[in-house]
Amino acid sequence: SQELEQSPQSLIVQEGKNLTINCTSSKTLYGLYWYKQKYGEGLIFLMMLQKGGEEKSHEKITAKLDEKKQQSSLHITASQPSHAGIYLCGADKGGSEKLVFGKGTKLTVNP
Amino acid sequence: DAGVIQSPRHEVTEMGQEVTLRCKPISGHDYLFWYRQTMMRGLELLIYFNNNVPIDDSGMPEDRFSAKMPNASFSTLKIQPSEPRDSAVYFCASTNGGETQYFGPGTRLLVL
Numbered sequence: 001s002q003e004l005e006q007s008p009q010s011l012i013v014q015e016g017k018n019l020t021i022n023c024t025s026s027k028t029l030y031g032l033y034w035y036k037q038k039y040g041e042g043l044i045f046l047m048m049l050q051k052g053g054e055e056k057s058h059e060k061i062t063a064k065l066d067e068k069k070q071q072s073s074l075h076i077t078a079s080q081p082s083h084a085g086i087y088l089c090g091a092d093k094g095g096s097e098k099l100v101f102g103k104g105t106k107l108t109v110n111p
Numbered sequence: 112d113a114g115v116i117q118s119p120r121h122e123v124t125e126m127g128q129e130v131t132l133r134c135k136p137i138s139g140h141d142y143l144f145w146y147r148q149t150m151m152r153g154l155e156l157l158i159y160f161n162n163n164v165p166i167d168d169s170g171m172p173e174d175r176f177s178a179k180m181p182n183a184s185f186s187t188l189k190i191q192p193s194e195p196r197d198s199a200v201y202f203c204a205s206t207n208g209g210e211t212q213y214f215g216p217g218t219r220l221l222v223l
Contacts, residue, residue: 033211033212035214040216040217040219041216041217042115042202042214042215042216042217043154043202043204043214044214045211045212045213048211088154090154090212096167097142097144097159097161097166097206097208097209098156098159098167099156099212100156101153101154102153103153104153104154
């Protein structure tokens, strides 16, 4: 079955610093979703990537899909405390509405 | 739209008791998903429905778990009897198909 590995598992940065979170799949990626979760809350959709080489941005968050490497990266520029939370990547299994998720990356941004 | 609604938000029960979790999907969405999140296993899909019909229940842990969707605006996940290892956050999500899944706030279940 498809597995998603996220790295790092946790990350602590100083406000204003840039950071990158990676998500690597054991199988071909048909669609890759990034979500953010705050403690005690549900998952908030950030972005969806479908095509190799695709790149999307929302405010200071940019996500890329490298289809050849079966990997996606999420980059945050000039991090702020509001960016803190758990970032999860989810993958479309192809031909199904099912998503499988990585275990998440916990981001802490110190003021 | 109010988004996906789940109730209760928190549930504390004793081992052996029946637990029922409820979900109201976003109006017009024809797919509904039930997930379980734990520290050890992360976010796991339990079951999903399309047009109120269960499509894939391969993630349901065992016979103690059951899910129903009697109509397009309501679904339940029942655990009977509950066990301490069922303690987790249970999420419901819905989508129109081919689009992103929208998640509810979750139900935090603690089985003592």
